[in-house]
Amino acid sequence: MPSLTELFAIDTLLTDDERQIQSSARAFAAQQLGPHISDWYEAGTLPVREVAQEFGRLGLLGMHLHGYGCAGTTATEYGLACMEIEAIDSGLRSLMSVQGSLAMYAIYAYGSEEQKQQWLPQMAAGDKIGCFALTEPDFGSNPGGMRTRAYQDGSDWVLNGTKMWITNGTLADVAVVWARTDDGIRGFLVPTDTPGFAATEMKRKLSLRASVTASLSFDEVRLPSSALLPNARGLRAPLGCLSEARFGIVFGSMGAARTCLETAIEYAQTREVFEKPLAGYQLTQAKIADGAVEFGKGVLLALHLGRLKDSGSLTSEQVSVGKLNNVREALGIARQCRTILGANGITLDYPVMRHASNLETVLTYEGTSEVHQLVIGQALTGENAFR
Template identity: 75%
Template structure:
């Protein structure tokens, strides 16, 4: 009797009952709400983001790892397992949840005023308001400290000018957390998207994350009151802290995409007949499946270990980089190898493999490229910074 991937590594025994039940609920949501439509959303490049956000809020996954203000206050590991199930559906759906909860909501929760928290977090947790996170710029991705977006004081107000790029949820967002240079340090601003001078044109013609809204943010003399500033943080520590939260979700999420590819490849190989016997019965196919299962299992074990470290409050940014680097790199390798097992069928949207592979091209580089994470790990090992 064939074993499931979970049985091969006995993963279920490492997950608590409440974590398992929530992961199961998210998997059910993905099966019912995402899988029947995801190929069409990817094909057309259109996704019902507002409708899905409301449903995800009702499911309880938006900001689920935050405390209070309508958030569920669940463990980091539980959040990670939810990300794994969401990304098994599609990276774009997990990105929607990650940007909402781990970037926009987290920034307000960790660095915001009580007024900002009360105004935005309950609505965002319920899915009634969508958030985005404006850090990356057209010329500044891996080096956010070089950002050109500026905020200048004008009396009691702030006036923002600049451009942000590759912003998930941007076009549909009700609020943007925007990071800008000031005369002192980088500061964060809570920007309602109906503020005059703010616009968010959607980025089209993507070949990756097509079931996700991606925008440019344009700020032209956007005037904000003093109360729009995130008061509890100055400098790059703020946005980098939020990015570490988002990277944590990716560590689990990438394994969801890889798992979906591998389960698809195993099922396909068992059914596909080649020279009068199943493709799965050939040694080369089994070698591919065995190697991919090893990398998937190791990645899932690493994710669970890092989840427990995060829940204990002992995880470090370098450890998050280890997880993000390994799991995204292995996930895209698994997706590509699974495509070879499906052969020509692997390039169609009738199967999820090429969609996951295309999505993982983005997941590999956003929230820190593989090269940046290699340098983070290298600095941790040697004490020498090699970023410049």
């Protein structure tokens, strides 16, 4: 019987290097992360520093960046690694994405040479943790409304405000903070031991539990002029970082979908209902077939976007297409696979409900489905319907 990827001959579309990176990431994830993830999820925690250092040893952090200790892979290779990490859990891919495609990318794309040398090698190794502080309690889908503000006092900057839903916020060594200034929205590198900085872990989550989420506050946080990201001006800069992270989600969500489908297929083959395997019933096969088709289409879309990114021609609207489609379909696959597992599907003995719950968050963060629909709609009609 063909596997899901064999059904669509996915491997024939990959280079030898891409297959090697995907295989290495899959083996690492299965051996080092898989045995622990249900316990981490149930406990609502993640050993971020230990996992980050393991990611660093494998070259997963900022892997598509060049120099400064980064692996310098292609975008497609990075996407395939995201797929294998999220096949274990979305929280683990979030750690990888926030470190590499948000915090590290912000420094890489907009920082000074001194800032890059100071932070990127240690972050690539997982020895220093970064977070990305854009979202505020009252401004999620509309980051341009942010109230966090920075003003100049002599040669220093003084930062005040709050941020929310910040992955790794309580564990980070440096926060990439976006604030409104007299010169528009600017980015700052804030060491988290700076006086006036505070981080509080957000508990009581029902999704993405194997991930550390925090609220941040800044009370007259004084920063030297060297903390300013010199090449980041306006909202385009943080949105550019988000586009990098969304690209990883396009691939990663398909990893979660694959795990759900593989689990449901194996379960249906061994679970007997009315004296024959559950897999022998037409309704079960219809669910599996529909899910497999959407999975295959999603992976093909991800690979196409990866090739576009590697050629330098990928647009933000195309990333929105990938994020909207693949997360939405992955969530649908997870929900349908849960029904195949019946009551067993709601337990942590199987990964399906955990993935379904996580994907509810992935559907929302880094642009809700509604936001991406409006991005695509504006691209096709020329009309801005956000307001």
